[in-house]
Amino acid sequence: MARTTFNRLRGVKDSLPHGSMDAIAAELNITADEVRAYFNGEGNADYHIEAGPEGGIIEFSNTRILEVALRIAWEAQNSL
Numbered sequence: 057m058a059r060t061t062f063n064r065l066r067g068v069k070d071s072l073p074h075g076s077m078d079a080i081a082a083e084l085n086i087t088a089d090e091v092r093a094y095f096n097g098e099g100n101a102d103y104h105i106e107a108g109p110e111g112g113i114i115e116f117s118n119t120r121i122l123e124v125a126l127r128i129a130w131e132a133q134n135s136l
Contacts, residue, residue, distance in 0.1 A: 058119050062097060062111030068122065069095040071129040080124045094121045 081088040097105055102118035116122065
């Protein structure tokens, strides 16, 4: 299990280059809408949000979308 804040999760989303939602979806064989819902905290069974600082605490049961997003953000930042 992994934990972070909702604001940090949004920060990951904001650091992604254009088209990343589709790239994550294609890599994981899911829809881009599922990826967007993940980052917006909408109806996702892969994590639980508790009240807390920075928009709340998120506890992940499945980190695969987050892992791919972090890799894409890292690659984009280090390709400059």
